[in-house]
Amino acid sequence: MNEALDRLLGRSNRPDSARADRAGEIADLVHTTLGLDQQAAVTVQELACAEPGCPPIETKIAVLGATPRRWTIHAPLSEVDDETVRQTLTDNPDGENTPR
Template sequence: MADLVRTTLGLTAQTAVTVQELACAEPGCAPIETKIAVLDEAPRRWTLHAPVSEVDDEVVRKILTTRPEGENEPR
């Protein structure tokens, strides 16, 4: 998925991209979330309310192209 993020956002191979699957215990939060982060001069992050195994390439492309600046607050 990190390569998909780099390609979609036009990042170099040296740009750090992380993809993590995390449990969420907060009320109203999905039990498992996928967090994507781009760690460059202006770090950005996105949250998908599903485990990595349920996130397809089209969903990732859509969130990255809709909000290339990232999310200010996790959803």
């Protein structure tokens, strides 16, 4: 398989420092936007989406803790700008938690 398809399917073993740096920047932005303590655990991941109608790559943001919160941005990390993150968080500060 080619490298792009391997990466899309999450099979790339190569570290991507630009993606890791951007994930860290977004995590810092989440802390600032939501007024979180710097000790709060925030994860930012770029994942393949297999749901119908979903773009092939999406960015997932999660705040972990007693009441976890999560958000989805339907774009790869490299295309997620700060304003999109701020808007996503301020439009729905409680996250996208839905009972399952």
